[in-house]
Amino acid sequence: MHLPISDKIELNILHQNSHQAEKNKVKFNNYNLLCLNIMSSPGAGKTRLLEITLEDLSTEFQSAVLEGDMTTNLDAARLEKLNIPVVPITTGRACHLDANMVSGGLKLLEKKINPHILDILLVENVGNLVCPAEFEIGEHFKVALLSITEGEDKPLKYPIMFREADLILITKVDLLPHLNFDINELKSNISSTNPKADIIEISSITKSGFDLWQKWISKKILKFKK
Amino acid sequence: MTKCLILSMEEWAEKKNKEKIIVEKINLKIGEFTCVEPISLINTFNAAVLGSWLDSSQITIETIPFEGKCSKCNRSYFPKKENGYKSPCCNFNLEEIISGRELKIASIDFKEK
Numbered sequence: 001m002h003l004p005i006s007d008k009i010e011l012n013i014l015h016q017n018s019h020q021a022e023k024n025k026v027k028f029n030n031y032n033l034l035c036l037n038i039m040s041s042p043g044a045g046k047t048r049l050l051e052i053t054l055e056d057l058s059t060e061f062q063s064a065v066l067e068g069d070m071t072t073n074l075d076a077a078r079l080e081k082l083n084i085p086v087v088p089i090t091t092g093r094a095c096h097l098d099a100n101m102v103s104g105g106l107k108l109l110e111k112k113i114n115p116h117i118l119d120i121l122l123v124e125n126v127g128n129l130v131c132p133a134e135f136e137i138g139e140h141f142k143v144a145l146l147s148i149t150e151g152e153d154k155p156l157k158y159p160i161m162f163r164e165a166d167l168i169l170i171t172k173v174d175l176l177p178h179l180n181f182d183i184n185e186l187k188s189n190i191s192s193t194n195p196k197a198d199i200i201e202i203s204s205i206t207k208s209g210f211d212l213w214q215k216w217i218s219k220k221i222l223k224f225k226k
Numbered sequence: 227m228t229k230c231l232i233l234s235m236e237e238w239a240e241k242k243n244k245e246k247i248i249v250e251k252i253n254l255k256i257g258e259f260t261c262v263e264p265i266s267l268i269n270t271f272n273a274a275v276l277g278s279w280l281d282s283s284q285i286t287i288e289t290i291p292f293e294g295k296c297s298k299c300n301r302s303y304f305p306k307k308e309n310g311y312k313s314p315c316c317n318f319n320l321e322e323i324i325s326g327r328e329l330k331i332a333s334i335d336f337k338e339k
Contacts, residue, residue: 003337014230131227133261188310
């Protein structure tokens with residue numbers, strides 16, 4: 001038996017995921033396809049947001065969805081009704097999508113459609129405010145949703161999710177008159193955690209804010225395709 | 227995260243000839259501003275490697291403090307949830323993170339058989 005050796009490697013634990021995420025991004029770029037990673041806690045309104053958004057975008061852009069869910073294809077089935085390419089990714093016991101799963105989803109998407117004709121790929125992550133924040137998937141932008149029924153303190157309690165997001169959508173704002181909720185406190189907590197994030201208030205019931213959200217997406221797609 | 231750690235170890239061991247080494251310690255640096263709870267990582271790792279080539283290895287974790295920099299006066303500070311991560315000097319929002327996002331294998335202590 002030899003003496004112990006210390007190998008100083010200083011290696012990121014997530015480097016394999018980051019490496020695959022980089023490969024995914026190269027693929028997205030080659031397809032000229034903007035990828036958004038949509039994240040939130042369960043029930044914040046991700047799927048409803050996508051239903052409305054995909055319909056709104058359809059006049060101008062070609063979209064596709066990778067739909068992450070732990071155990072069912074229920075959300076994917078909802079989105080398939082919009083006649084856009086949807087690939088369900090069932091994560092099993094995993095509480096987040098990782099870059100390998102997205103790579104697999106992209107391969108299935110390539111069998112359904114030529115991605116060159118697409119403008120935007122929306123990836124709905126598993127409902128969870130913790131792990132999805134740490135796992136890059138090759139996205140160009142991260143979008144985090146936070147519904148007002150979750151409370152003003154969530155950006156402080158789950159800071160990494162809100163720190164990592166490029167855009168934060170405050171959802172279900174139609175409920176504001178019925179709740180004891182301070183939206184300014186929420187916005188202040190978001191800014192404390194991530195002063196650079198864009199913030200848009202939206203309601204899937206009244207459709208308020210969807211014009212701003214759609215403008216945000218259009219601007220990102222057009223800038224990306226330049 | 228445990229799976230990622232084990233995959234990283236497998237990748238490292240491939241270059242070393244796994245059959246000829248015994249890993250004694252895996253020394254990690256985990257930042258305070260990550261989604262990793264050190265004790266949970268140790269417990270899940272110990273359970274996951276039972277009976278494998280990493281069975282006898284131990285994890286040590288050096289916690290890296292969460293440190294930010296005030297963008298107004300450039301002083302470093304330790305952001306606290308209780309005051310919204312703002313700088314205590316100028317009450318500015320957290321713009322720059324100096325440390326606390328680390329998720330690293332710093333070093334691996336091993337013996338050759």
